[in-house]
Amino acid sequence: MKSREKKQVTRVNTLLHGGDYNPDQWLNRPDILADDLKLMKLAHTNTYSIGIFAWSALEPEEGVYTFDWLDTIFETIHQNGGTIILATPSGARPAWLSQKYPEVLRTNELRLKHLQGARHNHCFSSPVYREKTQHINRLLAERYGNHPALLMWHVSNEYSGECHCDLCQVAFKEWLKETYNNDLAALNEAWWGPFWSHTFNSWSQIQSPSPIGEDAVHGMNLDWRRFITDQTINFYQNELVPLRELTPTIPVTTNFMADTDDLIPYQGLDYGKFAKHVDVITWDGYPAWHNDRESTADLAMKVGFIDDLYRSLKQQPFLLLESTPSAVSWHEVNKAKRPQMHLLSSMQMIAHGSDSIMYFQWRKSRGSSEKFHGAVVDHDNSPENRVFKDVAEVGKILESLSAIAGTTRPADVAILYDWENNWALNDAQGYGAKTKNYTQTVQEHYRTFWEKDIPVDVIMKDQDFSSYKLVVIPMLYLLSLETLSRLKEFVAHGGTVVSTYLTGIVDEHDLAHLGGWPKDLQDIFGINVVETDTLYPSDYNKVRYGEKEYELKEYASIVEVKQAEIKGEYLEDFYAHTPAITSHSFEKGKSYFIGGRLERSFHSDFYGEIIKELRLTPVLSVRHEKGVSVQARQSETEDTIFVMNFSEETQVVYFDQPVWDRLNEVELVGEVMLEKYAVKVVTVPLEDNSQ
Known part of the structure; x- marks a missing residue:
């Protein structure tokens, strides 16, 4: 066996806590913005994703820019001790752009052109959209690239979907020519063209899969999905040009997803390929805790799987870029997290390799589709409600665990x-x-x-x-x-x-x-x-x-x-x-x-x-029953071990050697009671933790 090589890690020097902040929704309410700064301190938050859907606030008319509000936000957050993950705004277009340049609108598999609206419905092949997004990104990089509050670039948001317009048909054919070295015979062989007389004798005959055309050539379907991934990455790389040029030392990311109904990795893009083009893996995690389909432990296992997948993509810590401190607004049933679940679910993310707990959203929107989506700050604007207190508790604990940022753990x-x-x-x-x-x-x-x-x-x-x-x-x-x-x-x-x-x-x-x-x-x-x-x-x-x-x-x-x-x-x-x-x-x-x-x-x-x-062993021997999970992160001097109860009853766990309880500052050994949804974070010096 080869020894495991040390991986190059893009380090975050502390654990991030914060989330999506949308001051552009509150520009006419300076009192709200002032309250935000006070509440950020009380919530023990330190990092905010800003500008994700702010294009119309940044460029309300073509060529007319209003950056003054963002200037103020940068300064006030910096003075407040916070850092900013600045987003490029390509995830949602302003209406003027669609009206003047209809080529930016997507066409679906039925060859119907989308209307302006919603989000993530733009054509990745459109030269106009590529030019416009790159231009606004360049302005952002020029203006904020050297600001001390800028921590990272958040490029677009949750890339997804596909377009079947004429521009994308041309791009697909060009992708195929490159993939098959301009050899149409090789493509016909790979797609098994003679079946149902589907042999092509001209590249111009090829169209993307469609239920009103061809969707039963499996080689074509597979290549189309590969093309969608490559075309999305290509669009993302187009966005990166001014960011890499003007801010080469600022890391870039874009947020990956999971399909939440059964909590599996998002299937619209090959994240294994996409991961090679980001500096840090980030994902948006929204498990349906307390659902009636599965036990809490079953769901926790799936969360652990996705965490380990996204951590393994680059063999380094990832960031949880979105989560909810309570409920969401788009599950079939939007159930609130029960007491202790927010801390437990947050610690699970950290245990499996996250260097952050970030939320969507910082403050609940007043209107539209996400006005009831969970947030740190509710419509009551109060730090006294249960959810805000849960967030503040997590923030305090993350501050005490900041030394584990950048650490991971070996696996056999x-x-x-x-x-x-x-x-x-x-x-x-x-x-x-x-x-x-x-x-x-x-x-x-x-x-x-x-x-x-x-x-x-x-x-x-x-x-x-x-x-x-x-x-x-x-x-x-x-x-x-x-x-x-x-x-x-x-x-x-x-x-x-x-x-x-x-x-x-x-x-x-x-x-x-x-x-x-x-x-x-x-x-x-x-x-x-x-x-x-x-x-x-x-x-x-x-x-x-x-x-x-x-x-x-x-x-x-x-x-x-x-x-x-x-x-x-x-x-x-x-x-x-x-x-x-x-x-x-x-x-x-x-x-x-x-x-x-x-x-x-x-x-x-x-x-x-x-x-x-194979003599495979846990990092620390902790005896327990099903429903308890023990995960670890390893620094050069110690293991930090998370003992988590994902069951609805008190569990007894046994520590075979003394450990230090980081949250309560006491030594533990032998039998320890772990209440429903409780977590213990313990440390063991490496020299004392031989198996």
Whole structure:
């Protein structure tokens, strides 16, 4: 194994606390703006994202600029001891721009032109919009680039969506020509053109996917999604030109998202690719705490997964750029955080690698769609309500923990996640239409490590595998020969890999691998996957593994053993008593294959054995029951460990060695009571924390 190289980290020298501040909504209320400065002190906040949707306040008419209000805000926040994350305003256009230059409006997949309104509805290919956004960005950089309050650039906001206008059709064709080296025959091969007579003999014949045209060519659909990511990045890079030129030492970011209904990473863009173009990963986290679909611990596991994914994208701390101190306004049910949940959920973010707790929004808007969205300052303008006090408590604690800013933690376990794989698998017209659930499946493989307090990196397919002891690749349906070669090298040099059903089915163009399961996979796992069975919800099967039987649902790989050891077998159907779970020693390493989708208890038992075999250990041994999570950050001198109760009852935890309770300034050892939603933050010197 290679030793883990030290990563270059873009450091924030303290933990940030604050959020989206919209003084442009209150320019006619100087009393409100004055109150803000007082309340910022009381809330223990220090950083504010400003200007995100302020274009019409900065340029109310074309070429007419009103920066005086922003000048004042910069000065007053600076004098108040705060710093500013300054946004470029491209996320929402002023009406005059759409009226004069209608080419900036998006066209949807039905080829209908959007109207002015809402936000994030502009064409990324539009030369006019690129020129206008770059110009306003240059003015901002010239005016505020040297201001001591400027901490970071917040470029646009939550990039998303796609455009199918004529400009984007031209851009798509140019992207394809570059991707396929101007070789139309290569494109036809990659898209399997002869199917349904879809061979192109001119680039001009190609149009973006549409339900009123072509949307069943899977290679085209995959390339279109790749183009959307690249075109969005290209637009973002156009915004960066004056920022990099005039403020080369100021870091830049743009905020990533998560789909909140089931809390999975946003799927509209490949953030693995986008991450290479930002200095700091930031994301907007809005878990639906206290929902009636899942336990608090189940939701906390998903939050941990996304945190670990976004931290792993650059192997450095991330920033939580938006969250809510209470409720939001756009869930189906907008439930308030219960007492203690705001502190607990904030500490979870810090524990998994965030260097900030930032909110949308600082002050509730008086009107429009977000007037009831949670905020630090409510319509009552009072520091005495419960939510404001919760925020102030978090602020005080973040001040006491500021030394951990910039720290992270090493991991011996990596779980591979791939946006392109999810796009391709969801597009596949086979298996179960509603049961593929790639991201949810990856989260289930992550769960056991989270529950057992084992640090995990959630990595991309092009990241280095060599420093990990274990790499888990669930459902890697889309598998290129390049990725496969790197996995084979990882195992050959002593690594352990776990894979599952629906892995290695298609290549990077979404073309099926010919000749059966790829030979390198057969070598690594010592098996050949010859068939995949898809089950109805009413179908019944089980797998015997060790001394236990586990329920099988939805998918089962029918496996032919070549050299592998059979660890488990199916018990029902025509493949009864055939291999379901296998292991295989390949050169210096080892592989495991899980043939079917099995119940949660199987993962706990299976990965529990691997954890013992590979001697994977938590940063600190804390004995506890399910519902408690223990996560750590490591500096050069000590571990800071977060012991968090994500259950609705008091839990007993046991510290096997003395630790220092940072929040209460006392030593803890042995049995400690952890109340509902409570958190302990403890430290241990590194030399005292050997496992």
